[in-house]
């Protein structure tokens with residue numbers, strides 16, 4: 001992506017922060033968040049990102065422009081409690097307000113999640129698989145909230161004739177993400193939950209692939225909105241990546257086997273590969289780079 005004027009939401013988050021820093025080199029990047037973390041705002045502005053403090057729940061955008069080539073919507077309000085009223089307000093309604101504000105953009109990329117699918121054990125999930133309350137065990141309102149957001153996005157794409165793509169992301173990682181949290185848990189001797197229907201498998205995708213692939217999805221944006229799984233093609237279990245982290249660091253993990261955690265979520269990325277190509281970072285390369293960056297490689 002070059003010479004585009006883009007808006008990124010959720011820019012202080014795990015996925016959007018490195019995405020913004022990567023793309024500001026060749027594009028005019030505007031970014032919004034509440035910026036409770038002022039260090040991140042300073043780092044983004046130092047890199048040339050135009051930051052604006054916006055609470056998506058308010059729908060007040062101040063002097064933010066509207067003539068974007070593309071909007072990348074990564075923001076998500078993480079609702080801690082079993083509060084569906086807040087979930088729907090802070091995510092579904094907030095996304096509707098955003099798309100109303102951005103209706104003049106040329107394309108809208110909505111980051112959804114493979115957590116919208118009904119769990120199917122170790123089977124592969126395609127874009128037409130059944131939806132369900134996948135993440136209830138860890139985040140009580142998340143899956144239903146993300147399904148509700150998708151419905152709002154689909155409506156707004158048609159209402160505003162805004163070409164839109166919905167990307168259901170499965171287990172992003174890089175310098176942060178789930179494997180990184182597991183590394184920290186190992187360093188602090190904290191149990192790592194794995195599902196009793198083991199192994200706990202996910203279809204990891206590295207941040208470098210997200211940075212490269214998300215802009216390619218813009219060519220797939222349409223009215224009505226098109227839906228894609230966004231993942232790698234390697235189905236890797238927590239048990240496997242933790243064992244690999246053990247081998248790289250010399251640390252030892254403690255597992256807690258339970259039915260009260262996420263089940264496997266394995267996504268089929270055939271549709272994505274046919275449209276824009278595959279992910280290329282292998283999981284071992286990505287995990288090793290993560291461990292090295294964290295300074296945890298054993299000598």
Ligand SMILES: NC(=O)c1ccc[n+]([C@@H]2O[C@H](COP(=O)([O-])OP(=O)(O)OC[C@H]3O[C@@H](n4cnc5c(N)ncnc54)[C@H](OP(=O)(O)O)[C@@H]3O)[C@@H](O)[C@H]2O)c1
Pocket residue numbers: 009010011012013014015016032033034035036037054055056057073074075076077078090111112113114115146169170171172177178
């Ligand atoms: N991380 C994963 O493992 C994973 C897996 C699958 C899919 N996804 C999806 O990927 C996307 C990015 O996730 P992430 O993990 O990178 O997110 P994250 O780290 O939880 O960050 C969420 C972002 O949303 C912003 N935000 C929250 N409430 C806001 C509000 N009211 N107004 C404005 N901004 C608000 C936060 O900024 P402030 O707090 O500064 O406002 C932050 O920048 C999300 O759509 C998520 O559902 C993530």
